Amino acid sequence: LSAAAALLLGGETVKEGWEYDNLAKDAETQIADGIDWAMLRSRNQDIAAWLRVEGTAIDLPVVNTRKGDPADFYLSHDFDRNPSFAGCPYLDARSTAEGAHALVYGHHMGFTGQIFSPIFATYRQAEFDKIGEMYWFTPDKGRQVLKPVMAMSVDKKYQPIQTFDFSSAEEVRSWLSDMKKDATAVSDDCDATIANATRAITLVTCSSMNTGGRARTLLIFAQ
Numbered sequence: 001l002s003a004a005a006a007l008l009l010g011g012e013t014v015k016e017g018w019e020y021d022n023l024a025k026d027a028e029t030q031i032a033d034g035i036d037w038a039m040l041r042s043r044n045q046d047i048a049a050w051l052r053v054e055g056t057a058i059d060l061p062v063v064n065t066r067k068g069d070p071a072d073f074y075l076s077h078d079f080d081r082n083p084s085f086a087g088c089p090y091l092d093a094r095s096t097a098e099g100a101h102a103l104v105y106g107h108h109m110g111f112t113g114q115i116f117s118p119i120f121a122t123y124r125q126a127e128f129d130k131i132g133e134m135y136w137f138t139p140d141k142g143r144q145v146l147k148p149v150m151a152m153s154v155d156k157k158y159q160p161i162q163t164f165d166f167s168s169a170e171e172v173r174s175w176l177s178d179m180k181k182d183a184t185a186v187s188d189d190c191d192a193t194i195a196n197a198t199r200a201i202t203l204v205t206c207s208s209m210n211t212g213g214r215a216r217t218l219l220i221f222a223q
Contacts, residue, residue: 054132
C-alpha cells in the first residue's frame with residue numbers, strides 16, 4: 001500500500017495542498033451531479049472521481065494512473081501533473097471508480113490538514129466516530145453516498161485489502177465481514193451496513209507522522 005506521509009517543508013507543502021481548495025470551487029456547478037467534469041477533463045484526462053467526506057475537509061479529485069506512468073506517479077505530482085509534495089489522491093490500478101472495491105491512496109500531510117491528513121488516526125474509535133458519510137461522484141453515476149463502517153492500521157503489505165474481484169454482492173459482504181475481524185474502530189451500524197452492502201471504497205494513508213513507516217490507515221466505507 002503505497003501512500004506515504006509528507007513532511008512540512010517550508011510553506012510549499014501547505015501551499016500545494018491549498019490549491020485543491022481552489023480546484024474544488026472551480027469544479028462545483030449547479031448542473032447534474034454538481035461537478036464540472038468537462039473542466040476537470042480539460043485539465044487532466046486522468047480524472048476518475050470526486051471525493052468528499054463529511055466531518056473532514058476532504059473535497060478532492062481522484063485520478064487514475066495514466067498508462068506508462070509509474071504506479072505511484074500521483075504521490076509526487078498534483079492534479080495538473082506538476083511535481084508536488086502533496087500529490088493527488090489516486091486509484092489503485094487494480095481497481096476502478098465504479099468497481100465493487102475502489103482503493104484510493106492519498107498523502108498524510110502532517111499538521112497541515114491537507115489531502116488525507118484528516119483520516120490518519122481513524123483507526124482509533126474516537127477519531128473514527130468523527131467521520132461522516134462519503135460522497136463519491138463519477139461521470140457516469142453522479143453522486144453516490146457511502147457510510148463509514150470500519151478502520152484499522154495495518155502493515156503496508158497487508159493483503160486482505162488488496163481484493164478487487166467479486167462475482168456477487170454476497171462475496172463483497174463476506175469480504176467486509178472478514179475485514180471487520182482486523183478492525184480497531186467500527187460504526188454502530190457496521191453489521192447492518194455490511195449485510196446490505198454491494199460495494200466498498202477504502203481510503204489509504206500513512207498512520208504515522210514520520211516518513212518511511214510501514215503502518216497504513218485503512219478507512220472503509222460501504223454502500
